[in-house]
Amino acid sequence: MEAIFYIIKTLISILVVIVPLFLIVAYVTYSERKIIGFMQSRMGPMRVGPSGLLQPIADVLKLVSKEIIIPTNANKGIFLTAPMLMLIPSLLVWSVIPLSEYFIISNINAGLLFILALTSLSVYGVILAGWASNSKYAFLGSMRSAAQIIAYEIAMGFALVGVLMLSGSLNLQNIIYAQSGSLLNWYWLPLFPLFLIYFIAGVAETNRAPFDVSEGESEIVAGFHVEYSGMAFAMFFLAEYMNLILISILCSIMFFGGWLSPFQGTVIDSYLSFIPGFIWLSIKTLLFIFVFLWLRATLPRYRYDQIMRLGWKVFLPITFFWLTIIGILIYLEYLPL
Numbered sequence: 001m002e003a004i005f006y007i008i009k010t011l012i013s014i015l016v017v018i019v020p021l022f023l024i025v026a027y028v029t030y031s032e033r034k035i036i037g038f039m040q041s042r043m044g045p046m047r048v049g050p051s052g053l054l055q056p057i058a059d060v061l062k063l064v065s066k067e068i069i070i071p072t073n074a075n076k077g078i079f080l081t082a083p084m085l086m087l088i089p090s091l092l093v094w095s096v097i098p099l100s101e102y103f104i105i106s107n108i109n110a111g112l113l114f115i116l117a118l119t120s121l122s123v124y125g126v127i128l129a130g131w132a133s134n135s136k137y138a139f140l141g142s143m144r145s146a147a148q149i150i151a152y153e154i155a156m157g158f159a160l161v162g163v164l165m166l167s168g169s170l171n172l173q174n175i176i177y178a179q180s181g182s183l184l185n186w187y188w189l190p191l192f193p194l195f196l197i198y199f200i201a202g203v204a205e206t207n208r209a210p211f212d213v214s215e216g217e218s219e220i221v222a223g224f225h226v227e228y229s230g231m232a233f234a235m236f237f238l239a240e241y242m243n244l245i246l247i248s249i250l251c252s253i254m255f256f257g258g259w260l261s262p263f264q265g266t267v268i269d270s271y272l273s274f275i276p277g278f279i280w281l282s283i284k285t286l287l288f289i290f291v292f293l294w295l296r297a298t299l300p301r302y303r304y305d306q307i308m309r310l311g312w313k314v315f316l317p318i319t320f321f322w323l324t325i326i327g328i329l330i331y332l333e334y335l336p337l
Helices: 002-039 055-065 076-096 111-119 122-132 136-167 172-178 192-205 230-255 277-298 304-331
Strands: none
Touching: 002 055, 002 076, 002 230, 002 277, 055 230, 076 111, 076 122, 076 230, 111 136, 111 172, 111 230, 122 136, 122 230, 136 172, 136 192, 136 230, 136 304, 172 230, 192 230, 192 277, 192 304, 230 277
């Protein structure tokens, strides 16, 4: 009986996370079009619903009702497996994300390791999608994308090693608790170069502008998902935006105190103590999502060789150097543990 109760409780927790997540993804696409429209002196979506608010629902219905066309010479099994290989890890990661002080689906001790392992799986979906499509454009796009993800995955991993060194834990709840005290106790201060590297590498990892060479329309049409349509294409789309939200929430947790109030340890905190931790985490995450969208509206696309150089020759040496500095400071007891 206890086991059944536990299963039901876990299923409810999963639904509480997944259903709002799909809605958030839908409205991140809407806000992206609105924000970029505003920055380019346009209106953005305006037709469906008041101020275009129902546009994401119309897009979903359109994609669901479209036929999944499989190219004649494509490898059918792998072609249909690739979108799932992209989407499933993007969903599984949310099981270890602490959304508030009291809510987390699975509070495992190796949460950080679990996230790194799952986020690196998406590269398989990219490669298989490009290869199974039997299209030169898709294959070129997937090779570019895979090389880019691998280049930036290493820098991202090492950036999180700095967080691990300071917090002394792989558990995400403990990492947040280790930052409690005040705004100056958050890890953005001692790990500022690593935070910048993590965020920029996250933009590259999710194939977002200005690192979206895998889908450079002027060169290779639409990248690795050029042959996909209908629900299969929607899965790639969902995975991309879920990863965008994931990088934003991880930046908030690792470097900006997660659900901790920025006024902690000040007089203002006593007046704002009624605000739940989930609201603070949401505000921080939304700010990072806005920066993602802002980058897309502002910066031109990088050249492929520039992206590779930035990943291997700039980010990797800086992470090694800063980790060495952090290690020395911890050894000399200048940084509290």
